[in-house]
Structure formats: C-alpha cells, structure tokens
Amino acid sequence: MALFAVLATQAPAAGEAKEFRERLGEGFAYTRALVEKGTILHSWIRVGASGGLNIYDVDSHEELLSVLYDNPVSPHLKFEVIPLARPDAFDQLSIWNRGADQS
Template sequence: MLFHVRMDVAIPRQIDPAERTRLVTAERERALALQEAGTWLHLWRIVGKYSNISVFDVQSSDELHEILWTLPLFPFMTIDVTPLAEHPSRRKST
C-alpha cells in the first residue's frame, strides 16, 4: 500500500543544542535505513519550511503508524497521511 505523508517539524527553540543535533542525526539514520529497506520510497523537502513530502510503501496503515512512531523527531511533527490508489491513466513502466 502506498501512502503520501506530509511531515511538518517544529523542534522547540529551547531544546538543548546537543540534543537537537542527536535527534536530527538519529532521524537521518532512520530515514536512510527505511529508504534502503524500500519502505520510504520518496522523500522531498518543501522549500522554505522544515517539512517534507514522502511516499511510503507498506503492508498496512498499522505498519505505517508504527514506522512513524519510531521516527526520532515524531514528538515534534504534525503529520498528514493520505492513502494512494493507482490512477487508471497512469503510464505503466516498461
């Protein structure tokens, strides 16, 4: 199942700089691992914001929920999830 996910991040300004660096580094490592596993298919930055648009390929909405909860920056995110279905006019890859 494919899901379009928008993540808006708002890390509090008063957070300790070392903790912020640790969280951001851990988030990057987790995102890379999910991309290498083929779960996080696309990751695009939204220009001018600390936000991204992503596409995940998972077996269920429950699996996506669990993945999102494992993201180190999850406590600081507002997330919007949209399930995707194949469009009948989509050009097929050869």
C-alpha cells in the same frame, strides 16, 4: 501494499527545539534506512518550509503508524497522512459510466 503520502512538519514543543536539533541526524539516518529498505519510495525536503514529504509503501495503516512513530524525531513532528491509489488500481471509465447511467 498500501501507498501513503506523508507530509511531516517540524513541530517541537516549547523548550524542545534543542533536543529536536540534537536528534535530527538520527531522524535523517532512520529515513535513509527506510528508503534503502523500500518502505519509502520517494523522499523530498520542502524548500522554504520545515519538514518533508515522503511516499510510503507499507502493508497496513498500523505498519505506517509504527514506521512514523519509530522515527527518533517523531515526538517533534506533525504528520499529515494522505492515502494514495495507483492510477491503474481502478477503472475510471466504468466509474464515469456508472455515474452517467444514474443521470
């Protein structure tokens, strides 16, 4: 599995704000379904800003793109995708020691 933090910001094009508001409920329902399925591990709404932050657990970059763009409100969102690694996914000490050996 691959983990990604995705910051979604509202970005409706000129003249699309009404459509965005009308479809927002569908977008929240879509996100809730992904949380229930386990595709989204954590979901937050940004306080004082538009959009939210979700942590996705998917099999590939392609699956992430599919999940993001299947959201009914995705045409009105801007995504910032940040790949993540679990802390236990690598041995930090060996990485630091390798760097020290090269000094």
